[in-house]
Amino acid sequence: MIHGVWRELIADLYPGADLAPGADVAMLDEAEKALGLPLPFELVALLxxxxxxxxxxxxxxVWPLARIIDDNLAxxxxxxxxxxYxxxxxxxxxxxxxxxxxFAYVYTDYGPGIVVWDHDTDRRRLVVVSLQDYLVRCFTQGTAWHG
Known part of the structure; x- marks a missing residue:
């Protein structure tokens, strides 16, 4: 049985999804310390x-928490x-x-938003304002929705 709002959303968008257990709460706290930024509430809830x-x-x-930490620090x-860049x-x-x-969260005066970063041009463009919208677009509009 699926428990949790995020697990239900993912299962609805991608019924064949193999959903891993959630990240350890202590590791989520350590991630914020390592990155020097708070993780957005919705990302913490999903992870x-x-x-x-x-x-x-x-x-x-959405990367596993260990990759979020490793890739951001790298x-x-x-x-x-x-x-x-x-x-x-x-x-x-x-x-x-x-x-x-x-894709990355960026902090704005209005709260966090999600940008797409193009490594060829260093362009950073706001594409969605919520993780839910991001997931819906990823699973329903394919890979070109962020164009």
Whole structure:
């Protein structure tokens, strides 16, 4: 039986989803300390129910918590990126699309929003304002919805 709002939403959008157990609460707290930013409430709620969300191709629509930590710390520490890209300190990357654009929370005056980042151009464009909308688009509109 599926328990939790996020697990139900994912199961409705992708009935064949294999949903992993949620992330450890202590690890969620450690993630915020490691990243130096609070994790958005909705991302914490989702990760508490299921640690990572994958599409039919096995792509991580929402990365497991360990990858969120590792990838964010790595991208911030990469010396070449300091010269190539604007700073990443105000972003929390959490998912990608077919090894292409990556998605991150960015904090605005109105709260967190989700941007798509194009590594070729360093373009960061707000695409949705909620994790629910992000998941709905990922599972119902395919990979090109963020165009």
């Amino acid at each position: 508490s129910e299921v640690d990572g969300v994958f599409n039919t191709y096995g792509d991580a629509v 991208i911030r520490a990469e010396p070449d990126y300091v010269e190539l 604007a700073p990443f300190d105000d972003l929390v990357f959490f998912g990608d699309s077919d090894m292409g654009p990556q």
